[in-house]
Amino acid sequence: MSDPSITRQQHWQQVYTVKDETAVSWFQESPQVSLALIAASGLTRDAGIIDVGGGASRLVDALLAAGHSDLTVLDIAEAALAKTRQRLGARAAAVAWIAADITAWQPQRHYALWHDRAVFHFLTAAEDRTAYKRALQAALLPGGQAIIASFAPDGPERCSGLPVMRYAPESLALELGAGFRLEETRSEPHKTPAGGQQAFQYSRFRRL
Numbered sequence: 001m002s003d004p005s006i007t008r009q010q011h012w013q014q015v016y017t018v019k020d021e022t023a024v025s026w027f028q029e030s031p032q033v034s035l036a037l038i039a040a041s042g043l044t045r046d047a048g049i050i051d052v053g054g055g056a057s058r059l060v061d062a063l064l065a066a067g068h069s070d071l072t073v074l075d076i077a078e079a080a081l082a083k084t085r086q087r088l089g090a091r092a093a094a095v096a097w098i099a100a101d102i103t104a105w106q107p108q109r110h111y112a113l114w115h116d117r118a119v120f121h122f123l124t125a126a127e128d129r130t131a132y133k134r135a136l137q138a139a140l141l142p143g144g145q146a147i148i149a150s151f152a153p154d155g156p157e158r159c160s161g162l163p164v165m166r167y168a169p170e171s172l173a174l175e176l177g178a179g180f181r182l183e184e185t186r187s188e189p190h191k192t193p194a195g196g197q198q199a200f201q202y203s204r205f206r207r208l
Helices: 008-018 032-040 059-065 078-094 126-139 169-176
Strands: 049-052 071-075 095-099 111-117 140-151 180-191 197-207
Touching (some): 032 111, 049 059, 071 078
């Protein structure tokens, strides 16, 4: 987002308007690590799950196929949500869709699991991270779980033209604070569509 006059929402709307969803560097044909961590959470199939920044992700497809019945996908870019609704066809009616900036969103309900692959690491301003954590705490049930994936310490310093924050599981836990207990971590060398590799860390937390 080299042009300071472009808002965060405009940036991501443009990305998903101009690029095919399979061409962006973070594309995954099958989100295996996310699915494994969701399975490890022990959630029932009717538990509420929200995928933050999941606009064009294939995660919702896989969760529907696995029988999960209470799914919400939130993304800042309506264009990304539209791509997934079109891909799902009639199955899209079984999902709640929210177009919103997570730093300004006010949850209208609670969820048992919060999933975020690569939203939080774009929040380089402290006030944006504070707003994200406020939304997380408002949305997640006590005892609920949060899966947050970010670039690892040896991951890229920028993505989609934007600077990012890189986290180890321990530094992410410190960022979330004492209200969250780190339950499990996994690493992933993500292979981009262009053939490069990006080091990711995934951390599963429980809200205390």
